[in-house]
Amino acid sequence: MEKTVRKAQRRQHSSWSFYQLRQFIQYKADLAGIPVMLVDPKNTSRTCIQCGYVAKENRSLRDNFCCRACGYVDLADKLAAENIRRDAVN
Ligand SMILES: [Zn+2]
Numbered sequence: 865m866e867k868t869v870r871k872a873q874r875r876q877h878s879s880w881s882f883y884q885l886r887q888f889i890q891y892k893a894d895l896a897g898i899p900v901m902l903v904d905p906k907n908t909s910r911t912c913i914q915c916g917y918v919a920k921e922n923r924s925l926r927d928n929f930c931c932r933a934c935g936y937v938d939l940a941d942k943l944a945a946e947n948i949r950r951d952a953v954n
Pocket residue numbers: 912913914915916917931932933934935936
């Protein structure tokens with residue numbers, strides 16, 4: 865079912881499902897004794913894991929990452945996951 869939401873309410877409306885997902889993950893992780901760390905997702909798919917260069921142009925194609933500074937190439941989703949892991953560990 866599609867819902868119409870006013871522009872001012874869009875952020876709050878779309879954020880709710882992520883909040884609920886986070887609650888589910890936290891609940892399951894607590895049961896299993898696994899720590900959950902929150903990581904800011906900003907630029908995780910635009911940041912080169914090799915040299916740290918951040919640019920929108922690193923993602924000229926949706927699924928592929930190609931660093932404009934050092935030429936590192938990877939799958940965009942895999943690279944984002946590695947950046948999230950790195951940020952969680954650091
Ligand atoms: Zn690079």
